[in-house]
Amino acid sequence: MAKIEREDNGRKGRFIISENNEEAGEMTFTWAGKSKFIIDHTGVNEKFEGKGYAKELVMAGVAFARDKGVKIIPLCPYAKRRFEKDDSIKDVLA
Template sequence: MVNIEREDNNKKGRWVIYEDGKEAGEMTFTWAGDNKFIIDHTGVNENYNGKGFGIKLVMAAIDYARKNNLKIIPLCPYAKKVMDKDSSTNDVRF
């Protein structure tokens, strides 16, 4: 079973993806004001490569931004690449 959880201390945080209760990867972010956040790193542990977990993390951030009327600044090269390829993410891009 795969699940994603968000941790946030109002300055920075991360989305963590778990498979069968084990941490498989994370995507970190930093708040940039009240209505936008910067994705600064996405990483998936080697054992979990090729499962699409990186994209799942980026999509979790996009879903969160949409639900909370927020914008994303994708400084992480991976998140930027995912968002560049999918024009449907433009609504949340800053």
């Protein structure tokens, strides 16, 4: 089963997805002030591709944004496509 954790130093951070204690992928972000963050990269290690982990990472970012009342600027090509495809997450777009 996959587990997602968040690291955040106040300027930059990342969501890490791991499976059986092995890092499977990450989504990195940079804060743009206190009310927005930029998703700059989403990537899944080759060994774990095809399991939907990139989507899970973006959705974890969406859940975090909703919980904290902040907005997302998706500069990462994958995250940008995810927001274009899914109307249910557009409420957190900056």
